[in-house]
Amino acid sequence: MGHLYIDGEHLTIKDVVNVARGGFLVELSPEAVTKIKKSREYVDNLVEKEQVVYGITTGFGKFSDTYISREDTKTLQRNLIVSHACSMGNPLPEETVRGVMLLRANALAKGYSGIRLETVNTLLEMLNKGVHPIIPEKGSLGASGDLAPLANMVLVMLGEGEAIYKGERLPGKEAMDRAGIKTIELTSKEGLALINGTPVMTSIGALAVxxxxxxMKTADIISSMTLEALKGITDAFNERVHKARGQKGQMATARxxxxxTEGSNLTTRQGELRVQDAYTLRCIPQIHGASRDAINYVKEIISIELNAATDNPLIFAEDNMVISGGNFHGQPIALAMDFLGIAVSELANVSxxxxxxxxxxxxxxxxxxLTKKGGLNSGFMITQYAAASMVSENKVLAHPASVDSIPSSxxxxxxxxxxxxxxxxxRAILDxxxxxxxxxxxxASQAISFREDVVLGRGTRKAYEEIRKNVAPVDDDRIMYxxxxxxxxxxxxxxxxKVVEEELGELE
Structure with missing residues (x-):
């Protein structure tokens, strides 16, 4: 099993995938341990001196002007978690929850949060031992971060809420006991450090991107199969055309x-069968390429957010400062995720x-x-209906969420x-x-099966063979789904x- 050290600075999208889906074990780096301890010492000093600091010795949101005594600190933090655990709906997938736990721990590892080392280690122990809190998917405004869903995560750390452990849904305390993990009692600043931030949207976003x-690569492969099945014209993919425009994604798609399709005897040259193809074939580089560029933009935004300090207030112990800001605001991710949804929906539109x-x-x-016995057989008629239904649904889902805002607190x-x-x-659009x-x-594979004396391209041949390992040509109507x-x-x-890159090397 793989192992990952986190320090709040170097987490990658691939790391998130390895932990969320591959079960990699996670541990704080020695540098992160030092930073966390230093930040915590500073918070303890503030509490000892009874200084008025948001979220440490005050209430939250509109209650930021209400002073909380040192004696009430633990009650304040517990109340914060139980009152904020307001998410509803179906649980987020376990892989998403694992990503959430990793991202929250990585943000805390930066040393700007004032949390105790043992609290971070409890979260990581849950991750490593497979205690996955039930986090209902609905209830976050995305500022002040993912408050409600993260509170549902923290409930399990306190021995409350629910969790999945070894495939079984259990009360939080029972899941922790079975895994041999001690529950905790939060103290000053810790509740806010755990629930104020963007790890839910960022976990979903990292896995989605x-x-x-x-x-994106798959779309290039499948569209190439269709291009061959329809005897499409390859001149439109000539690099001269795409260099003349200069858009990176477009040039990569054409390549x-x-x-x-290299080596195919199905593709044609302009003028052989037709002078030019319809846009859905001829403009594959322009359409797919624009989505490719958009996805790369989203990848950049997510990659930055993976190592961001997104809670509030932030502790700058070295400078003797606590600054109340707004890094919990999810606007960068909101815009990027809306863009991702629009970008991938276009892949289905053209498909x-x-x-x-x-x-x-x-x-x-x-x-x-695509049936030899039309009338008696409907063939692939309703497969297009199903595709049209999902494309239409995507048009509804692609309406941006980020253009909406409802005031709170x-x-x-x-x-x-x-x-x-x-x-x-x-995520729903992507599915x-x-x-x-x-x-x-x-x-496309069915259409290819009607062609005679076929020599497929180097990549399309591999894709076609992979389909035929699992799905035979349709001779008579059968259950299509x-x-x-x-x-x-x-x-x-x-x-x-996988099979195409084994043959050709990495696609762009």
């Missing part, structure tokens, strides 16, 4: 498609139009709806990001896109990218 990067070109006999030279918190909603929507591309792969689900799982597992 990682999947989107793989999906990918030419590499994937569904390619599906239509594969099944509609008015647009190709193939049997209608008696107008003290009068602009919020809705970043967690944006992240959840992006739909994976399914639409699965339908395109299913239809079973095959569609198989290919959806293949896409989610990165199967097409």
């Amino acid at each position: 990682y999947d989107a990067m793989n999906l 990918n498609v030419l590499r994937i 569904e139009r390619r599906i239509e070109r594969l099944v509609n006999p008015q647009l190709n030279d193939l049997p209608a709806f 008696a107008n003290q918190e009068d602009h919020v990001s809705m970043g967690t909603t944006a992240a959840r929507k992006a 739909n896109v994976e399914k639409v591309l699965a339908i395109e792969a299913f239809a 079973i095959d569609m689900d198989k290919i959806d799982k293949m896409i989610k597992a990165g199967a097409f990218v």
Whole structure:
């Protein structure tokens, strides 16, 4: 099993995936331990001197002007957690929760939060031993960070709430006992340090952008299969065309498609069958490329946020300062997640139009709806319906969450990001896109099976063979969703990218 040391400075998207999905063990670096201890000593000194500092010796939000005595510190922190645990709905997936725990610990490792070392280590022990708090997905405004869902996470640290442990949903205390982890009692500043920040939206975002990067390559592979199935024209992918425009993603997509289809005897040159193709084939580089550039932008934003201090107030012990700011505000992630949702939804928009070109006999030279016995068989007719349904749903989901804001805490918190909603929507869109591309792969492989004396491209051959390991050509009508689900799982597992890159080397 892999091992990861965190220090609040060097966490990557791949690290998040390794911990969330690969079960990597996580430990604080020696530098992080030193920073955490120094920050905590400073907080203890403030409490001892009974200085008025937001979140340490005061209430929260609109209650920031209410002084809290040293004797009430522990009660204040417990009340903060139990009162803020207001999330509702279905639990976030366990991989997302693991990402949340990792990101919160990594932010605390920066040494700006004033939390005790043993509290951070309790969180990491839960992560390493597989105690995954039940965090309902709805309830975050994305400023002051992910307060409600993070409070649900912290409940388990206190022996409250619920958690999944070894596949079983248990009361928090029982899960901690079974794992051999001591529950804790929070003291000054700790509750706020644990729940004030952006790790929920960022965990969802990190896993989503990682999947989107793989999906982008998958879209190039599947569209290349369709290009061959429809005897598409490769001149439109000539590098001269794309250099003349200069857009990075567009140039990368064109290079990918030419590499994937290299050696095919199905693709054509302009003028051989047609002078030019429809946009959904001819403009694959322009359409996919724009999404590729957008995904890379989101990757950059998420990569920064993984190592950000996002709680409040921040402790700058070396400078003898505690500053109340707004790093918990999720606006950077909100905009990025909205952009991600829009970018990947376009991959499904164009994929569904390619599906239509594969099944509609008015647009190709193939049997209608890709069946030899049309009328008796419906063939791939309804697969296009399913794709159209999900594409339409994505158009609703792609409406940006970040343009909305509802004031909270008696107008003290009068602009919020809705970043967690944006992240959840992006994740839902991504799932739909994976399914639409699965339908395109299913239809493209069926179309290829009608072609005679076929020599597929170096990459498309590998993708086609991978499909045929799991899904046979459709000769007579059968239950289609079973095959569609198989290919959806293949896409989610990165199967097409894996086999094509084994043949061609890494795609862009």
